[in-house]
Amino acid sequence: MADLDYVAPASVAGAIEALAGGGAKVLAGGTDLLVQMRAGRVKPQRIVDLKRIPGLIGVRQENGGFVIGASTSGAELGEHAALIHAWPGVVEAVQLIGSTQVQGRASIGGNLCNASPAADSVPALVAARAICVVVGGQGRRELPVEAVVTAPGATVLAPDEFLLEIRLPPRAARASDAYLRQIPRTEMDIAVVGAGVSLTLDAAGVCSEAHVALGAVAPTVLLVEAAGAALIGTTLDDAALDALAQAAEAACRPISDKRGTAEYRTRIAGVLARRAAAIAYRRASERT
Amino acid sequence: MSDAPTKNRPDTAALKVIGTRPVRPDGVDKVTGRAAYGADFRAPGMLTGRVKRSPHAHARIVSIDTRKARALAGVKAIVTAADFPDLASQEYEAGESASNLRDLAMNVMARNKVLYQGHPVAAVAAVSASIAEAAVALIEVTYETLPHVIDVEAAMAPDAPLLHSHLFTEGVSPRPASPSNIAKRHLFVRGDVDAALAAAEVVIDRRYTTQAVHQGYIEPHACVAEMAADGQCQVWSSSQGQFMVRTYCAKVLGIEISDIRVTPAEIGGGFGGKTTVYLEPLALALSRQSGAPVKMVMTREEVFTATGPTSGSVMHVRLGATREGRITAADVELKFQAGAFPGSPAGAASMTAIACYDVADFRVVGWDVVTNSPKVAAYRAPGAPIAAFAVESAIEELAQQLGLDPIAIRRLNGVRDGMKAAYGPTFENIGFMETLDAIESHPHYKAPLGPNQGRGVAVGFWFNIGGESSAAVHLSEDGGAVVATGSPDIGGSRASMAMMAAEVLGLPVERVRPIVADTASIGFTGLTGGSRTTFATGMAVVQAAEKVIEELKRRAALIWDVPVETVTWEAGAAIGPLDPKGGARRLDLDTLAAQSGRTGGPISAEVSLNAQGAGPGFGAHICDVEVDPETGQVTVLRYTAAQDVGRAIHPSYVEGQVQGGVAQGVGWALNEEYVFDVDGRMENAGFLDYRVPVASDLPMIDAVLVEVPNPRHPFGAKGVGEVPIVPPLAAVANAVRAATGVRLDDLPLSPPKIRAALQKG
C-alpha cells in the first residue's frame, strides 16, 4: 500500500520546497481534499498543510483594501466587521459553504483552488475583482481570480505553486455587493446556479461601475461583462434589470445533470443575477 | 398466552408514570457519543470484510476468478455464491414483510445473474481495509450484460427484459402461460365499481407517479460475525430484530438457528430498512473460511445502491361522487417497483389506499413488479404513503371541484366505529373523526396566508400490528428492577418499557433499567416493525411485572403467615390484613426484595406472548408552503400533524415519532428520489444529491396527540411510528397546488419541475 506523508511547514519557502518533489497536495481545511481522498478520487503521496505559515490565516487591511490569507475559514471571515461592511457579498458567499461545522474548517482559498464550477465564494470574488497572489519555485505572481481555474478540477497553479492570499481592492463610498445561489434545500448543498454582483453608485444613486459573475453555468465561473454593462448609467430600473438578466442568460453554457437541466440553470441565472443586483443596489444606496 | 389478565392493573385515572416525560434512558449515551452502534464493536483478531459488487444493472455472471485476490498477502477468505447453499423457494413470515428465503439468499449474494448495480458477487476478508479493497479490485468477474428495465410500466410491458425466467404472475387466473416481471396482482373489490362510476355525478380521473426513495437512516449497515471451529456463531449487528438476523443467517448459510447467538447493537435508524440482512451472512461465511471474526461496514454508496429503498410507482385513481361530495366509487390501480426480487408493498398499499373512507363500491388493484434496482425493503408504513399521495390528491381535487372544505369532505366520507374497512375487518375504537376535529380546531387551520402561499390537508391510515414478544422483569435485591425485552429500540421503546413496568410495580421510573437482550438471553421476539413494540412487547412487560407483583404478594403472605388472597398491592407495597393487635401490615418493594433470599430466592418473571388487537392509527395533517414562482423552490412554512395514538406512554417520544415521520414525508414529497443513468446506475448515491431535508428545511412540526385508548392494551397504547409518514406526501402536494394553482402529480416536487409546470401554466 502506498505511504502517505504529512508535512506542515512554517514558512512559504518550506512549503514550496515540500511541494517541489511532486505527488503532493496542499491542505487547508480539508473539507474537499479529505472527502476526495476517501472516495479514492485523488491519491496524493504527500500532504502539505499550509495553516502554520504566518499570514495564511487572517485578514489585514492594506492601502484601503483587504488581504485575506488563503487558508482563512468562513467562520473567521464571518466575524470580521470591517470586511463584512465593505464586502458583504463576499462574506455571505463564503458563509454559505456547508454548515457551522464545515465553516470552522473550509477556507476561501480551498474553495477557489478546488476548482469546482459551483464553488460559492468564487462568483462573489470575481465580481469583486479580487486579485490572487500565488507563490512558487518561480517566484511570486498576481492574477485575477477568474484566471486561476481553467476547467473543473484544474487550475493554472504549477505543482510547486500555491495561493498565498486574496486581495480585495479599496471600496468607493457608495459601493456594495451581494451573492445568491439556488439549491433545492436551505443548506448543505451545491449551487445549481450562483450569482455575484458588485456595484458602485455615484452621489445621485446612478450605477457607475458593475460586475456580474455566474457560477455553475459553465465549466468555470463566468465574468459576464455585458451583464455588468447593462447596469451602468442606470438606477437599476426594471429595464436595466431585464437587460442584465438577458445578458446573464445569454452567457450561460450549462450542462444538464441530476442537479438541474441546462434550461433551468440558464433561467435561474437570470433570476438570481437580477435579485443579487437588487440587493447590492439596496446595500450601496444605504451608504451615504 | 393470550390477552393480559386485568388484575393488579393500576387505575388509568391514577397513573403516575404513564404520560409523563422522564429523562430518556438512552439519552445520555446518545448525546455523549458513548452509545455503541453497529460499527463500534470490535473483537480481538478481527478481519475486515468488503464486498465486490456488480457494476451492471443486469448481467449474466460468466465467471468469477479470485486467484489473484487470494494470492494477495493478508487476504484470509473470499466467498462467492458457491459458498452458500442453493436454496429452494420458501416463504418466510417476518413481521410486516414476508420474504422468500431463496430470493433473500440471492440478494445477499448473486447467483448466475446480477440484477442491479451494487448486487454482491463476492466478498473478501483481509487483515486490513486497504488489503480487502485491493483484493476486491483483483477479483475478476466476466459479465455478459443484458438489457435492463427500471421503470415500472416498462417492466410490465410484454417485451420487457425478463429478470427471472421462473416468475409467473400470482393472483390472476388462469395462471399465465409465460413468465413476466409481474410477480403478483393484489385485488380488493366490493360491489360494482364500473356501474357506480357510470352513475356518479362527478368523476375525478388522475394518474400519479412517485420515484423510489430510501429510508435514509444515518447509520450504515454494520456487523461483526464469528463462527468458531465447533460451528457456534456469534453476531453483533445493528438491526430491527436480532431474532430476524439469527433466522435469516441460519437459512442463508444452511445452519441451525440454535447455533447462532445475535447481540443487538444500538441502532442509528432503520425505518423498516433494517428488517432484513445484507452483511451478516457474508461475514459469517468469511469467518467460517478464515477462522477469525469478520467486521463489515457499508459505505453510504453501498447503502444507497444495495439496500432499501421503497418502491417507485405509477398510480391511477378514479373517484365517483355525488354533488354533495359523498364518494360512491373508487377505482385505484397501483403499479409498484419491487426491485430485483418480488415483494414490493403493493399489497399493503392496496389495503390502505381507501382505508380512511367508507365507499360502497370499489376496486383496488396492486401490481408487484420486479425491476433492475435494489430489492425494496420495508419503509415506515410500507406502501401507504405512496397510495395516500394518489388518493388524497384525488380527494383534494374532488373537494375543489365541488367547492367543499377539505376537512368537511373527509368527515363526510370518513370511517367510524362499526364500519367495515375496505381491507376486511370492522373498525373498533378508532379515532379518525377525533383527529379531524383536532386539526379543524387548531389555530393553524384558520391562519391567514400570504401571496404565493398555500395550504394542504391530507389524512392517513396504518394498521399497526401485535405479534410475538418476550419480556422479563428482574428485581434486584435493593428493590430496583431490570426490564429485558427482545425488541430493538428504534423509537424510544426502552423508555416506554421502563415506564410501563414502573407504573405496574409502583417504582419511580429511574429505578427501572430497560435493556434489549440478545437472542440467547430472552425468548423469541419478532422484529421491531409494524409499530408493534409498545403495544405487543409492552403487553409482555406489563404481564411480567404483574407476575412479579403476584410473587411479591406471595412472599409478604409468607412473612406474615396469612393467606395470599388477603394481601393486596398498593402504591409499590404489599398490604396485609391487620395484625392480631390491630396494627397495619405493610411491606414495601425494597423490603420484600431485600428479604427475597430468605423467602424463596430471586424474584423475576418472563412472559412470552402473541399479542392480538393492535389498534389501527389515523393521522390528519395540515401543511402550509410558499412557492417561489421564479425558481420553483418550495418552503414549508408551517406543519401540524394530529394523530390518534391511543395513549402516549412517553409523550415526547411520541411527538418525536410524529415529527420524524413528517420530516421524512416532506423529503419524499419535495426532493428525494433515486436517479438512474441510461445504464441503470444510480447517479445520486450519497446525501449530497439524495436530498433528505436538513433541519433548516423544516419548520417546527406541531404534533397534536389525540388519545382514543385501545382497550386491548393495558394502558391503551396504539402503534404510533408509521402513521405520521402517510399523509405528508399529499399534504405537501396539495399545499403546492393551492399556492400555485397548478396540479403536479409527479413526485418529487423539485424546483425545476415546479418551475417548468408554472411556465406551462
Ligand SMILES: Cc1cc2nc3c(=O)[nH]c(=O)nc-3n(C[C@H](O)[C@H](O)[C@H](O)COP(=O)(O)OP(=O)(O)OC[C@H]3O[C@@H](n4cnc5c(N)ncnc54)[C@H](O)[C@@H]3O)c2cc1C
Ligand atoms: C458537508 C460539506 C458541505 C459543503 N458545502 C459547500 C457549499 O455549500 N459550497 C461550496 O462552495 N463548497 C462546499 N463544500 C466544499 C468545501 O467545503 C469548500 O470548497 C471549501 O471552501 C474548501 O476549503 P478547504 O479549506 O476545506 O479546502 P481543502 O479541502 O483543504 O482543499 C481543497 C483543494 O484546494 C487545494 N488548496 C487548498 N488551499 C490551497 C492553496 N492555498 N493553494 C493551492 N491549492 C490549495 C487543495 O489541494 C485541494 O485540492 C462542502 C463540503 C462539505 C464536506
